[in-house]
Amino acid sequence: MNDLKQARNQVLQQIQQACEAANRDVNEVHLLAVSKTHPSDLIEEMYATGQRMFGENYLQEALDKIENLKSLDIEWHFIGHVQRNKTKHLAEKFAWVHGVDRLIIAERLSSQREASQVPLNICLQVNIDAQDTKDGCQPNEVAELVRTISQLPLLKLRGLMVIPAPNNPQAFIDAKQLFETVKIEHQHPEDWDTLSMGMSGDMLDAIAAGSTMVRVGTALFGARDYSQK
Incomplete structure (x- = not known):
């Protein structure tokens, strides 16, 4: 518990320092704890430190954790x-889905969300630096997707998610520029407030470029145990 609290405090301090260096309000940047491959009891311990937002990549693993931890007020994000x-x-089951990259996916999420639930928050995943191995729509497809998806009921289109190649800070700058450019296509521009980018190794560059949500796993939990997947 003390180790997790210390790790979280260190990450929050790094976020604060990055915001100060970029003349940004630290309250503009949210910490998403990436808990994939880590067991429910470790998530519960991290929750006890004050962390409420957790991100998962693997659906069945996530569903098991959501059931195990249903007594906790966790905001679950799917980032796979x-x-x-x-x-x-x-x-x-989720409050946020970050990896939407096609209209058909958004349409299915909208039609399958219960009317009694609050709208599902989604981000468009963009392959911002044209990596062959990465998922995501192309930057030139984003404006039309924003225009169309922002009209769907039971979804709240919040912004973009990117996973650039390592050591490519320019990709974060490009993502921020794209984020600002396509906002005019949104039917509800007041909802367009999230730029999900930056992980343990590159969150300082991401915050400098304008990230509003950093997805941090290793710096919080340590190395992942993939045998638990």
């Missing part, structure tokens, strides 16, 4: 690739 046959669980 979204497959068409998995949208029903995502629509029902």
